[in-house]
């Protein structure tokens with residue numbers, strides 16, 4: 001896995017399909033405890049948005065590897081008062097071994113990466129959430145013999161989660177269908193990139209019809225209808241997204257063995273019903289746990305210790 005040493009992960013598509021499979025294999029080994037890489041490195045967390053899972057799973061993973069974590073809250077660091085990214089990035093580069101950033105604009109993440117030599121990890125931007133998809137794919141792999149040939153239906157907002165999922169599915173041989181209100185479709189550029197990766201071998205489709213998307217799917221996935229930074233739009237979006245709610249009725253159209261995933265935090269009664277998220281097909285707690293294993297694999301690989 002030394003192949004990823006020193007690299008950045010700004011988009012899931014920064015990995016080759018082979019590298020993605022190798023990371024998932026390492027994540028499974030780390031979860032099983034059959035490999036125990038160690039390091040004395042320092043991970044920085046620079047999060048401009050709230051986080052529970054990403055912050056804690058990255059921290060726990062780094063401590064379990066033997067490293068240290070510095071939480072660089074922007075509200076108490078100079079970057080939050082306007083120190084340029086170019087200056088902050090070059091300074092943090094001298095102290096840290098690796099830096100995970102959660103921010104709004106993908107271009108800010110790219111700016112950090114261009115000024116810092118250390119690996120920069122996308123811990124969520126408005127464009128993508130690649131670390132979540134590493135855990136999602138690990139969770140799907142635990143439920144089915146192989147990723148290849150499965151169908152994943154994503155219901156709702158064509159947001160950061162949808163973008164990384166589309167790419168991750170295309171890279172893993174999973175057919176992916178996104179069902180969104182037409183004005184909330186994923187970015188065409190991301191869909192086209194995924195279609196180029198799939199190269200006609202798997203489906204990458206966007207529809208406004210939730211039943212058509214979910215019919216026969218083995219994985220049904222949803223995320224909030226208003227992401228962080230869009231809170232003011234939440235109320236007006238509810239009636240627009242209501243047909244895409246993952247309910248027992250919608251789920252009845254999926255494969256009988258289908259599993260349900262949600263990156264969390266969830267808004268029960270909006271994008272998913274309480275009955276579904278607490279029901280027998282839900283895998284959301286395993287999915288949340290796998291954030292730690294998948295990111296431990298990512299850290300170990302980027303740091304060149306596994």
Ligand code: CP
Pocket residue numbers: 050051052053054055124132263264265
């Ligand atoms: N799924 C996820 O990224 O959760 P947090 O916002 O709590 O990190």
Ligand code: NVA
Pocket residue numbers: 124129159160161223224226227228263264265
């Ligand atoms: N789309 C959500 C994901 C949260 C993990 C957001 O960006 O708020």
